[in-house]
Amino acid sequence: MPKRILCWALAMMLMMGGCVAMGENVYFSNAEQTEWYQDMLKDGMMSLGNNRRLKDAIRRAQAGEEITLATIGGSITEGAGAKTYQECYASRFAQGFAARYGAGDGSNVKFINAGVGGTPSTFGLMRYQRDIVDRVQDADGLPDLVIVEFSVNDYQEPTGHRCFESLVKTILSQPNDPAVILLFAVFKTGFNLQDELKKVGEVYDLMMVSVKDAAYPHVGKEWTAEEFFFDEYHPTSFGHGIMADCLLAAVEAANAQETSEKDIDLDVEPAYGTDYMGLITLYGDGNWPDTVTVERGGFAHDDTQSYSNLPIGRVCGQNFCHFETDAAEPLRVTGKFKKLLIAWRATSEARFGTAEIVVDGKVKRTLTGGDGKWGQSEVVMIWDSRTEAEDHVLEIRMAEGAENKRFTITAIGIVQ
Numbered sequence: 432m433p434k435r436i437l438c439w440a441l442a443m444m445l446m447m448g449g450c451v452a453m454g455e456n457v458y459f460s461n462a463e464q465t466e467w468y469q470d471m472l473k474d475g476m477m478s479l480g481n482n483r484r485l486k487d488a489i490r491r492a493q494a495g496e497e498i499t500l501a502t503i504g505g506s507i508t509e510g511a512g513a514k515t516y517q518e519c520y521a522s523r524f525a526q527g528f529a530a531r532y533g534a535g536d537g538s539n540v541k542f543i544n545a546g547v548g549g550t551p552s553t554f555g556l557m558r559y560q561r562d563i564v565d566r567v568q569d570a571d572g573l574p575d576l577v578i579v580e581f582s583v584n585d586y587q588e589p590t591g592h593r594c595f596e597s598l599v600k601t602i603l604s605q606p607n608d609p610a611v612i613l614l615f616a617v618f619k620t621g622f623n624l625q626d627e628l629k630k631v632g633e634v635y636d637l638m639m640v641s642v643k644d645a646a647y648p649h650v651g652k653e654w655t656a657e658e659f660f661f662d663e664y665h666p667t668s669f670g671h672g673i674m675a676d677c678l679l680a681a682v683e684a685a686n687a688q689e690t691s692e693k694d695i696d697l698d699v700e701p702a703y704g705t706d707y708m709g710l711i712t713l714y715g716d717g718n719w720p721d722t723v724t725v726e727r728g729g730f731a732h733d734d735t736q737s738y739s740n741l742p743i744g745r746v747c748g749q750n751f752c753h754f755e756t757d758a759a760e761p762l763r764v765t766g767k768f769k770k771l772l773i774a775w776r777a778t779s780e781a782r783f784g785t786a787e788i789v790v791d792g793k794v795k796r797t798l799t800g801g802d803g804k805w806g807q808s809e810v811v812m813i814w815d816s817r818t819e820a821e822d823h824v825l826e827i828r829m830a831e832g833a834e835n836k837r838f839t840i841t842a843i844g845i846v847q
Contacts, residue, residue, distance in 0.1 A: 458679055459523055459672040467653070472680035475645025477615070477629065480638040481695050482685040484610035488575045489686055495534035497570065499541040500525050501563045503555050503598075504580030507616045507674075508546025509740045512665030516741050520666070521546065523675035524578070528682065541568060544742040549807035551588040552581040552595040554774055557712045557810070557844045559598060562746050573607045578678070582615040582623040583664070589772075589812035590707060596631045597707035603635060603697060604708075610638070614678065617643040619660040630702040635695055640681045646673045706817070706846070707770060713843040715749035722847060723766030729753050730762035730827065734839040737776055738808055747774075747808075751840040753829055755782065761789070761828035764843060768823055771814035772844035777804040784836025788813050789826040797830065798838075808841040820847045 462468040492498045502508050502521040510519030517523075521544045529537030545562040547554065567574055579602075581588075581595060588594065602611050613632045615625035623643050632639040650656050659670040666674060711720060715733055719725045734752035739745040751762050773788060778800045785799040788811070795813050814823070827840055 458676045459527065471645050471649060472677055474648070475640050475642065475677035476681045476684060477625070477639040477641045477644060478632060478637065479681060479685040479688065480632070481636040481691045482638075482688055483691040483694050484608050485576065485638065485682065485685055486690050487608070488610055489532045491575070492532045492540055493534060495539055497539050497541060497568075498575040499543060499567050499569050499573075500528060500576050500578075501543045501545065501567075501574040502578040502580065503545045503559065503563060504578075504614070504616075505546060505550060505584035506548030507583070507665055508544065508578075508580045509548050510544075510546065510671075510742070511548060512661030512667055513671045514668045518668040518671055520671040520674035520678070521578070522742075523672060524678045527675060527679045531679070531683070543567065543574065545740070545746070546580070546742075547738060547740050547746055547808070549584070549805070551585045551810060552579075552592075552598055553588055553590060553772060553810040553812075554808055555579075555581060556594045556598040556601070556707060556710055557772060557774060557842055558747050559601065560712070561714070561748065562743065566743070571607050573605050574602075574609055575607065576610045576612070577602050578612045578614050580614040580616055582625050582628055583618055585624055585628070589810065590815070591703060592627060592631070593704040594707050595628060596701055596703050597705045597710070599631055599635065599637070600697065600701075600705045601708050603695060608694065611635075612678065612681075613637055613639045614674075615639065615641040615643055616666075616674070617647050619656060619663045621647060634699055634702045635697070637695075638681060638685060640677050642674050642677060645677050646670070710770070710772075710844050710846050713764065713845070714747060715751045723764055723768075723845070726763040727751060728760035728762050729757040729829070730838075730840060731757060734776065734837075736806075737839055737841060738806060747842055750776075750842065751827075753786075753836075753838045755835050755837060759829060759834040761826040762840065764825040764845075766822070766845075766847070767820040768814065768845035768847050769816040769818065769820040770844075770846035771812070771823075771825065772810055773798075773813055773827070774808045774810045774841040774844070776806060776839035776841055777809040778806045779804045782837050784833030784838055785830040786833070786838045786840075787828050787830050789828065790814060791823055
């Protein structure tokens, strides 16, 4: 069958939610039978990395132990562009992994998808504990394999990739020794940040899978841009299926190799910095550490329309929201910190106004929505000291003239 016809048939099958496995490979197409497709999958294997943790997770899954796979990233991880959630790469990867390595019907392989559209790794680090770890139901309460996908979301991320590396090392430092895979998605233009983010993978000898290196060169050849891309940013169900195939092929290749003699070395010089490890995220639920004092002031409400994702529903939980009728009193956080991140709901809705971020009496940032904002949680870096934590007073207040408007602080992140 000519390649062009083969890929068109494949695209139609994936858009209908089809799944065809070749033997035990459990890929999402028949195309892996062809030499060019096998070459494409190999091209996506930027690095197979140290396989010790991955093979251990596979061994335990095959033995019938409960293990948890997790994905964290942006809208592509959430499933945008796929016809149904079950057809997105994350869901398909979990299906394929469970079918290939799970015991019996694979139900011992659990899955959590914490992708959130329009957000960088900064926000990913802020919500990792709540949106992944707190959802794990395994005996040890920790994920065993985590795919991290922020290569198209971290453009102009405020910490210069330090939050990305801090997130990766936070996961790697869990006591259950989980495996981490870095996935590099790609925009229709060919843009992604893999050349920058791969430096983190190289430092910790991680598996890295590049959709840009694998699938993108075949756009205009084996498939058209319209077949692979739903829009400028997201793959179609067909494209999501190819992404899942790239991941599954890399896992299979790594599992076929001899086990790495030693575990990953975490005592290495970081690529960018890991100074955001230990980040404490303050939500509006009142479960705050004793090391800080939180006074909600005029931000006493919960914005129930804040961002949620397809697979898990509302993310982050309760927030700090100022309603139109609330008093013009600031949200105040008092305590020691050396780093401060603010996640806020950026929207073009006219009922939302402008807020000021004040530290120790000085206005550090003014936040306001407007055109191009659609309700996503943006993150700003307010304080970034490289020295010891000091006593500070953070105040978030409505700007003059905006007292009768709404404003939502999704979460506050501090490093003490």
